[in-house]
Amino acid sequence: MRQHHRTACVIGSLLLIAAAGTSSSAATPTKAPDRAGPTPLGQIVPAPMKVEPGGAGFEITAKTPIRVGSGNPDERRLGEYLAGILRPSTGYRLPVTDREGKGGIRLRISAEPENKVLGGEGYRVISTRGSLTITSWSSTGLLHGVQTVRQQLPAAVEKKTPQRGPWRVAGGTIKDMPRYAYRGAMLDVSRHFFPVEHVKRYIDQLALYKMNKLHLHLSDDQGWRIAIDSWPRLATYGGSTQVGGGPGGHYTKDQYKDIVAYAASRGLQVIPEIDMPGHTNAALASYAELNCNGVAPPLYTGTNVGFSSLCVNKDVTYKFVDDVVRELAALTPGGSVHIGGDEAHSTSHEDFVTFMGKVQPVVAKYGKTVMGWHQLAGAKPAKDAVVQYWGYDRTGQAERDQVVNAAKQGTKLVLSPADRAYLDMKYDKDTPLGLTWAGYVEVQRAYDWDPGTYLQGAPADSVLGVEAPLWTETLSTPAHLDYMAFPRLPGIAELGWSPAATHDWGAYKGRLAGQAPRWDALGINYYKSPQVPWPAER
Incomplete structure (x- = not known):
């Protein structure tokens, strides 16, 4: 899901990058199209069937x-x-x-x-x-x-x-028609909180490229972002800060329902995520009884991972999970709830397996399908569970095999390889935002892979589709989201929508370049990759 080696907090990198969006070097511009001539039929993103x-x-x-x-x-x-x-x-x-x-x-x-x-x-x-x-x-x-x-x-x-x-x-x-049924994007509102209007803006961008899932990462060590009536301090206290400090924030139930309804009006289904048993410091800080030692830790505003864990052996932990899933499921018409499960380094493997064995039936109890990061494959995925793969080139073969074996036994997959689909990875060494733990991800690398063959050995029909996660350790404004999502997001959308036969970087980069005037008109602050033949400015 995210890095194994967090660097120190990179708040110093939270630069105003409007200038960066216009000053990056670019390939030789192509001649602007004749205004009188229409766009050739089908020269759009994603490529039509x-x-x-x-x-x-x-x-x-x-x-x-x-x-x-x-x-x-x-x-x-x-x-x-x-x-x-x-x-x-x-x-x-x-x-x-x-x-x-x-x-x-x-x-x-x-x-x-x-x-x-x-x-x-x-x-x-x-x-x-x-x-x-x-x-x-x-x-x-x-x-x-x-x-x-x-x-x-x-x-x-x-x-x-x-x-x-x-x-x-x-x-x-x-x-x-789409190649895959699942074409998603994830927005992390936990590391930095984004208010409703910013989420709606992102939804509109996703809809333009025919994406149909919005995965909202609603809880993490740095903040809890959804009101839960039965555990009110989760939002009021656990949501009171963010990376680097600051006021944080959370969604009321009405605000969350507004996001869900707006997404539905744009053809997207919201998939809420409560990450557990790790990535839970905001919850642990809010309620001492969720800790094994009964002592609440302080709120956390850094970017390290793997240090927190719910107490697997306490009954109150499962009352907490039941209450949270029950309230969240009631707010979410969609069919899935994401339970996280990655980077639980402070949870033993035995405890992790126990925890997932108890939590997955809770999700089913409230009429939802389980989604989890691919570490869920190391436990026992529920019969209809969906595993989200976030590995990358350096991921060990044993870990990949675990996911492939689960797929062979019927577990469905959503692919989000970190060195391809993670929109928070830097483009190159000069990118003022983002992280580098999965390497640099330029536009061609984000596009040039095939979800159908990416995980060797996984049955082709096990792949539900793709998702582009956008983690926000270093991102705190809509301009930051724009800069890291564009121009990579449309490529992931095309991988999910378009027939495999249309997949060709040479043809795609021309169609992608043609999107630039539209982004300018929409006020989208995109990265002018030198790999793309952007049109001349007029």
Whole structure:
């Protein structure tokens, strides 16, 4: 999950990096595209499954309506979402209407065979001279189709003030569906606390690239971030600080439910994590009885790991776990609760196995599926448990074999190799933020691996998908999150969504470069990797 050799606190590295986002060296810029020409069909991220270009394509004008079905609330909701993106930049009225008509933008949820074959997240986009039609079997698929149309339009569509058109979508048909069912990102709100509006901003970024899981790391040594009524000091005291000191913070239950609902509106399911039995100092500091010696340690604001542990042999520990999982499960409509389980260096192997044997049934008791870091494979994963692999090149073969063997016995895997998918790793020696324990992770390295073959010996059908964790020991602002997530996050999204046959760094880096004007319009402070042929500034 995280480093084995924590360095000293790196608060000195928490620099204002807006300048870094614009001053990094870059490859020779490519010529900016002709503003009058639409983005070629399918030149988006993630790469679509099938693209059939042809015809004049569609242009949004002052007379364009957005047509939805009568009495279909999901179509109307997504029509309003699309209109909310388009209206500020185009300056057009773009009424959302259920009146029948042939022209305009049409959103349709339909169980037609050609939609059903694309599954619950698939969609079709058909762009012709007179109409632009987005269809899917589900509201989630329709949302993904909207995101595709958004990327096919000029980047200026993202701005909040009127811009000069034209607003064209290239002609043809896109048929698309995801390779993997699980395409996630993790946000650590424990090391540094991020308020609701910052989490929502990250959700919007994930939705643009068709990710569908938001894993929230809600507890760690440095802070407990979710209100639990039966153990109130977890949040009020355990959440009162963060790395380097400072006020920390926590989410009330209503705030957490707001995040969950907002994520759902953007096609993402929230997976909450309470890390245990290690990474628990914030809980241990809040309640003395959770410690084996009955003495609460002080709050912790450093970055070392592996020193804390719940007391495995105390009955109160399992009352605590039951209460926390019960309250958290009631707040979370999604199917999973993540129980952590990594870096429990202060817990003996025997105690770790005992603890996981008692905690996994608690998760099932409240109707959820267990997720855990890959150390769970060293205990006995529950029948339907999901193991999240975070190893890297230097991970020992015995540890890898443990995970592969669990997969062979039916345990499902989510892959987050630290030297590929960890967004908090530095790009190079000059990166002002992040850590280096898994090595430097430049943009090509983050993209150039195949989840289907990464863990040799694991059955291909054991891989549910991928996740890009973003740990925040050195990150404390949205600009910091942007800089470390972009441009690597879209690559992980593409690994999860696009067919393996489309995987090609040479082609991808061009499509990735084409995202830069969109990030500029959205105010995303990205790292200008020299590996990517960014367009010339205009």
